[in-house]
Amino acid sequence: MIKSIAIHSHKGGVGKTTIAINMAVSLAKQGKNVCLFDFDFIGPNLFTFFKDNDIKKYLNDFFWNKVPISECLINAKEIMNLDGNLYVGFANPSSDSINKFLELSSNQAMKMLTDIFQLRSVLQKEPYNIDYLILDTTPGLAIQTVNSFLVADTILFIIKFSNSDIDGTVELISGLLNSLTAEMAVVANNIPEEVILSDNELLNIEKLIIERIQTQIDTNVNFLGWLPNDHSLQLIEYNNAINRLKGCDTRRTIHTLDIPMHPITIGIGKIISKIK
């Protein structure tokens, strides 16, 4: 049975896509068959974790141009040397494609939702046999976000550690809880590295978050864990960007693939074990 997880956030830039790709790779490394979709059609970002040459067609082609899904997915198993299959579907970052989603009509959104339900069913069967479907959603609450929510078994909310994001996320979950049947869980991202050196401090943070979530929202909303920030990543990303400007076909760092012993990789592993 396929398990679908929507990775969501109240606002952009909280590390949603980074967590989505890291989770997908981690699961595929464990031999699971995973499908990862960039459903952030307004601000596509997943493609930055892959080289240009890897990407042939987009999910947009499946939804609007009737291109078979098999042509819109890449299997990253070989590229990344994974044990399980990792099928990835990208959102088209072109301005025309983004505009189309900004003007999405009710009928188009309904057609898209029907396609997603059927796609989920297709992915469960041969040749895909997908165990996990991970959806990188559009932040906030757009019509295409609702599509992701409706197909998800679990919605994982990523909180970046700032007051506005915590407050916004708490509000968002409270509002969604009455309308959705999916399980909801929270992950705290970007906890300063200095803090995680102290177990006591971490326990205090966890306690505070759980208290906030469960008293203000609902006891059924679980806190799945935290992920540290990575100061060294800034330099790596900078170098990647420079290389790209120089015309090299580069991709961004995926901790669970490139740095197996990094605290982010370990944190992702712990989160996955709780979702399973």
Place this chain on the structure above:
Amino acid sequence: MRADNVKVYAVYIITTDGRPMLSQIFQSPADIPENTLLAALLTSLQIVTKDLMKEENTAEKFTMKGNTYHFKSFGKFFVVLVTDEETTPHMIINRIGWQFLKEFDNQINNWMGKQDDFSDFKPRLCTIISKVARIDESRSLKPAKILDPIQLYKLEKELKNTAKSLLFFKEATIHEICENIGEDELLVKENIDKLVKLGFIGYYKKNKVKYYFC
């Protein structure tokens, strides 16, 4: 006139002063008017045409939403037949009218307005019509609203799985939905009825099986 190709959607028997006596609707109630309103419309039409033409019962038919309403007076009542053809199936109307008159002549004079009094005649209606015409028993109902993601999101939680399943199938029977979502048939039936009432789901009948769609 042979009326093999005529499709009959509904029959009404209405007193000449505008009170509905009997109605048998074969198609969707949403596509066919409610009998009290139809009776009122018919009575008004008769009054207006009488004033215009200086003669009684001159109006014989009118068309609404592609359906033609044929009517004929039998003195104390009108027979109204709703069909997909503009040509009036006189034979059917006459048979219904005369048989109704023969059976209920005395009751019509003393009728107190209770529609159940004539309900025994409903099976006879079907027999008369099906001898010479086709009855559209699909009772199809088109959804009045689009079940888009926002509407689905706003639906009460209990209805969501059923609605999602229908979106997945595009059209399905209650049994198929139950198998898909693994829920109890009675519960799914209840949810489907609610969704139909909300206007998100339509249905049609084929070979006595009801198919739902959105």
